[in-house]
Amino acid sequence: MASQRGEGETTTTPLEPADRERARAIPxxxxxxxxxxxxxxxGMADQGVTAVSSEELSQAAGxxxxxxxxxxxxxGSYGTRGVGYDVEVLVSHIERILGLTRNHSxxxxxxxxxxxxxxxxxxxxxxxxxVTALFDVDPDLxxxxxxxxxxxxxxxxTAVCLExxxxxxxxxxxxxxxxxxxxxxxxxGVQCILxxxxxxxxxxxxxxxxxxxLAVEMQILxxxxxxxxxxxxxxSGGGVSVGxxxxxxxxxxxxx
Amino acid sequence: MASQRGEGETTTTPLEPADRERARAIPxxxxxxxxxxxxxxxGMADQGVTAVSSEELSQAAGxxxxxxxxxxxxxGSYGTRGVGYDVEVLVSHIERILGLTRNHSxxxxxxxxxxxxxxxxxxxxxxxxxVTALFDVDPDLxxxxxxxxxxxxxxxxTAVCLExxxxxxxxxxxxxxxxxxxxxxxxxGVQCILxxxxxxxxxxxxxxxxxxxLAVEMQILxxxxxxxxxxxxxxSGGGVSVGxxxxxxxxxxxxx
DNA sequence: CCGACTTTGTGCATGCGTTCACAAGCGGTA
DNA sequence: TACCGCTTGTGAACGCATGCACAAAGTCGG
Numbered sequence: 243m244a245s246q247r248g249e250g251e252t253t254t255t256p257l258e259p260a261d262r263e264r265a266r267a268i269p270x271x272x273x274x275x276x277x278x279x280x281x282x283x284x285g286m287a288d289q290g291v292t293a294v295s296s297e298e299l300s301q302a303a304g305x306x307x308x309x310x311x312x313x314x315x316x317x318g319s320y321g322t323r324g325v326g327y328d329v330e331v332l333v334s335h336i337e338r339i340l341g342l343t344r345n346h347s348x349x350x351x352x353x354x355x356x357x358x359x360x361x362x363x364x365x366x367x368x369x370x371x372x373v374t375a376l377f378d379v380d381p382d383l384x385x386x387x388x389x390x391x392x393x394x395x396x397x398x399x400t401a402v403c404l405e406x407x408x409x410x411x412x413x414x415x416x417x418x419x420x421x422x423x424x425x426x427x428x429x430x431g432v433q434c435i436l437x438x439x440x441x442x443x444x445x446x447x448x449x450x451x452x453x454x455x456l457a458v459e460m461q462i463l464x465x466x467x468x469x470x471x472x473x474x475x476x477x478s479g480g481g482v483s484v485g486x487x488x489x490x491x492x493x494x495x496x497x498x
Numbered sequence: 499m500a501s502q503r504g505e506g507e508t509t510t511t512p513l514e515p516a517d518r519e520r521a522r523a524i525p526x527x528x529x530x531x532x533x534x535x536x537x538x539x540x541g542m543a544d545q546g547v548t549a550v551s552s553e554e555l556s557q558a559a560g561x562x563x564x565x566x567x568x569x570x571x572x573x574g575s576y577g578t579r580g581v582g583y584d585v586e587v588l589v590s591h592i593e594r595i596l597g598l599t600r601n602h603s604x605x606x607x608x609x610x611x612x613x614x615x616x617x618x619x620x621x622x623x624x625x626x627x628x629v630t631a632l633f634d635v636d637p638d639l640x641x642x643x644x645x646x647x648x649x650x651x652x653x654x655x656t657a658v659c660l661e662x663x664x665x666x667x668x669x670x671x672x673x674x675x676x677x678x679x680x681x682x683x684x685x686x687g688v689q690c691i692l693x694x695x696x697x698x699x700x701x702x703x704x705x706x707x708x709x710x711x712l713a714v715e716m717q718i719l720x721x722x723x724x725x726x727x728x729x730x731x732x733x734s735g736g737g738v739s740v741g742x743x744x745x746x747x748x749x750x751x752x753x754x
Numbered sequence: 755c756c757g758a759c760t761t762t763g764t765g766c767a768t769g770c771g772t773t774c775a776c777a778a779g780c781g782g783t784a
Numbered sequence: 785t786a787c788c789g790c791t792t793g794t795g796a797a798c799g800c801a802t803g804c805a806c807a808a809a810g811t812c813g814g
Contacts, residue, residue: 269771270718277717281696295791304698308773315793323792324780340717341724348716355618359611363712371716410719433726434719436712440537442560450722452715456619456692459708460604460627461533461596462526463666463690466706468597470689525801551761564803571763579762580810 268316273340275313278303280336287329295326342370349375349408349432351423352415353383353393356438360412361389374406396426403430410434417441424451524572524595531569534559536592543585551582598626605631605664605688607679608671609639609649612694616668617645630662652682659686666690673697680707 268276282302286294300310314321314332317339321327337343348371350360361373376393378384383393394402403411411427413420413435420439427435428449435451437443440458443451524532538558542550556566570577570588573595577583593599604627606616617629632649634640639649650658659667667683669676669691676695683691684705691707693699696714699707 268721271771273718273721274714277714278698278711280717281713282698297791302698304700306773308775309771311791311793312772319793321792322780323778324782324790326791339721339724341720341727342717344724346716346720346723355615356612359615360712362611369713369716370720371713409723410716434723436715436719442534442538442558444560448726450719452719454710454712454715455534456616456710457537457625457627458530458533459692459710460602460625460666461536461598462529463692463706463708464597464602464626465524465529465595467602467665467690468595468600470704471597527801553761562803564805565801567761567763568802575763577762578810579808580760580812582761 268339272313272316275303275305275309276317276336276340278305279310279313280333280340283329283333283336287333292329293326294329294332296321299327344370346371346409347374347407348372348410348412349377349399349403349406349427350412350414351377351396351399351427352413352419353378353380353388354414354416357414358388360414361391371410375402375408377402396423399426400430403427403432408432410436412436412438413443414438528569528572529596531559531561531565532573532592532596534561535566535569536589536596539585539589539592543589548585549582550585550588552577555583600626602627602665603630603663604628604666604668605633605655605659605662605683606668606670607633607652607655607683608669608675608695609634609636609644610670610672613670614644616670617647627666631658631664633658652679655682656686659683659688664688666692669693669695669699671695 279299282299283294286302296307296311296314300307303310311321314327317335320331320335350357350373353361353376357376357378361376373389373391376388376391377396377399378393379396384395385392387393402408408430409432411424411432411434413423413427415423417439420437420441421443424435424437424443424445428445433449435443435445435449437451437453438456440455443453445451535555538555539550542558552563552567552570556563559566567577570583573591576587576591606613606629609617609632613632613634617632629645629647632644632647633652633655634649635652640651641648643649658664664686665688667680667688667690669679669683671679673695676693676697677699680691680693680699680701684701689705691699691701691705693707693709694712696711699709701707
């Protein structure tokens with residue numbers, strides 16, 4: 243499939259055979275955590291930390307130390323027993339496994355409030371996810387630059403996506419438009435979709451979809467509120483202490 | 499703990515003892531899916547559908563029919579064998595289990611691009627999650643109404659949250675401010691936090707945190723791109739067909 | 755009233771992910 | 785070189801979630 247898009251492999255570092263078998267076997271849940279480890283490690287590297295133990299890293303990432311070691315073992319044995327891990331080495335190996343050695347061009351569809359936020363979000367370009375295309379149907383928006391990129395009309399999606407080698411499509415449209423947009427992205431050869439619309443997308447097997455559903459997140463929180471309130475009422479009716487955990491309350495807040 | 503906040507239970511429907519034991523036993527994964535079922539069912543109800551079978555509902559929700567029935571069985575037996583489920587009945591029971599019979603007041607901290615998007619997002623108020631407070635540090639923003647609500651200063655967070663009975667705090671600040679904001683929310687008695695900042699928050703045990711991490715989502719997609727590209731290269735180098743799944747490509751796109 | 759058909763609810767087996775516990779391996783030290 | 789302490793890497797046990805397959809329970813037609 244990559245071969246369809248001209249010189250797709252220019253910047254890709256091919257995986258070694260041993261890595262390929264490993265990559266196939268990495269549990270989905272572990273992949274998500276590896277991304278978290280990567281961020282923590284990058285932060286450490288920026289602060290000049292060169293070595294780290296599984297215990298330290300696991301605490302910073304908010305997970306069990308044993309789980310962290312198992313997760314890292316999925317990508318190989320790059321630690322030194324009795325010492326720990328070299329931060330730089332770990333960073334580069336996780337980046338390689340996650341496919342971050344290649345840039346992944348991102349297209350955002352639906353330039354409303356959320357689309358604006360995504361287009362302006364600084365976190366993507368710096369980490370290998372440059373936003374290269376924006377789409378909408380509103381005539382007033384077409385051609386207007388948002389975050390430095392002019393908005394294209396949704397009807398040009400196939401041509402633009404192919405031209406700019408878009409590999410990830412982000413759907414930030416209202417729910418009724420989501421499936422249609424999804425179909426167009428798939429037609430344009432996009433195989434990875436991040437969906438913010440509260441809709442269950444139907445896609446072919448060869449397309450990977452990830453969903454971010456704010457309402458669902460809220461409702462899960464709501465469930466826990468209800469469960470706790472109920473437990474509290476039935477257990478003793480007493481007031482549960484609410485105080486903080488001793489962490490300092492000092493910081494400033496800066497607008498994104 | 500609810501008893502601490504005056505007349506907290508005014509609109510709450512207390513759970514029956516049988517439901518309480520059930521609620522305790524519902525797997526986390528099932529809770530997330532129940533929220534999805536609820537949305538699908540609500541959409542059906544709006545279109546006048548009154549009854550639905552597990553097969554239909556599961557397809558619309560994108561899950562296995564058996565799994566759907568098991569999920570529903572966690573909240574009770576409200577179907578009719580040989581017929582299916584009554585949409586209204588199912589909606590009301592899921593809402594009750596998820597704690598949606600009570601309104602959950604939401605506070606958004608960090609009124610940048612994302613904060614604006616959240617404050618204006620129409621999906622919350624309609625479904626029992628009214629945004630009642632906004633916070634930032636930027637003097638130019640304080641007092642300015644966003645989505646109909648004036649922005650308060652972060653220093654007033656405790657008073658405002660208590661006054662408006664905020665039960666869910668949303669963190670949409672830059673990473674460096676997230677932990678500090680989190681601590682303040684916790685001090686203000688907020689026990690549920692939805693975190694958009696790419697930071698691992700440290701909280702006491704009695705606080706529930708859910709994380710939405712765009713960079714992590716992107717990197718998971720990147721992993722799958724890399725894995726597939728690699729498989730394709732090593733399997734045969736051939737081009738995988740990309741065509742759509744026969745779904746119509748007809749819709750319009752409207753800006754949120 | 756009865757029998758055939760449909761669909762739910764669930765016991766059970768399977769597979770995946772997490773956790774434990776410990777052997778293997780490395781650096782430091784005498 | 786031989787020993788000691790520390791940390792990694794992983795085999796194995798455990799627990800949770802998923803999917804299957806079927807009994808239970810209801811409707812509908814005659």
